[in-house]
Amino acid sequence: xxxxxxxxxxxxxxxxxxxxxxxxxxxxxxxxxxxxxxxxxxxxxxxxxxxxxxxxxxxxxxxxxxxxxxxxxxxxxxxxxxxxxxxxxxxxxxxxxxxxxxxxxxxxxxxxxxxxxxxxxxxxxxxx
Numbered sequence: 009x010x011x012x013x014x015x016x017x018x019x020x021x022x023x024x025x026x027x028x029x030x031x032x033x034x035x036x037x038x039x040x041x042x043x044x045x046x047x048x049x050x051x052x053x054x055x056x057x058x059x060x061x062x063x064x065x066x067x068x069x070x071x072x073x074x075x076x077x078x079x080x081x082x083x084x085x086x087x088x089x090x091x092x093x094x095x096x097x098x099x100x101x102x103x104x105x106x107x108x109x110x111x112x113x114x115x116x117x118x119x120x121x122x123x124x125x126x127x128x129x130x131x132x133x134x135x136x
Contacts, residue, residue: 015083020045021115026071030054030082033065041069042095046111049082052095062095064101078107 026041028051037058039051049067062083070077080097 009065011054016116018049019092019115020048023071024090026069026075026106028070029036029068030058031057032061033066035059039096044111045115046097046100046108048085048097049080050095050097054096056089056092056094058089058094058096060096064097067098076110077107078104078110080104080107 017057020043023041025042028039028041028049030037030039030051034115037054039054042050044050049069051067064081064083067080067082068077069080080100085099086094086097088095097100
């Protein structure tokens with residue numbers, strides 16, 4: 009695996025078994041948390057009715073009945089369409105200390121996503 013620190017500001021880690029509720033204050037949507045970093049996150053399986061705007065959304069992430077939940081504020085950075093669903097990458101604007109502590113325990117010291125993997129995933133993104 010090749011790691012490139014210039015490609016990403018922060019290392020990312022897959023976050024399996026976590027879901028998210030995302031709201032703009034009027035509408036709420038469900039999503040699956042794909043991966044996270046200290047400064048961003050990727051949500052998948054959002055309804056394509058989700059209106060992606062450059063505003064701040066509230067995101068509540070939960071990992072099940074025995075896991076903590078986290079309330080974040082995030083802004084969209086990119087969008088990828090998959091039929092009836094979209095995948096959206098967000099920049100985290102605000103997060104609680106317990107979220108940062110949780111991630112620091114999960115994220116390895118060296119890169120978590122290879123450059124080849126990232127280019128493959130980014131092949132059809134709409135960049136904001």
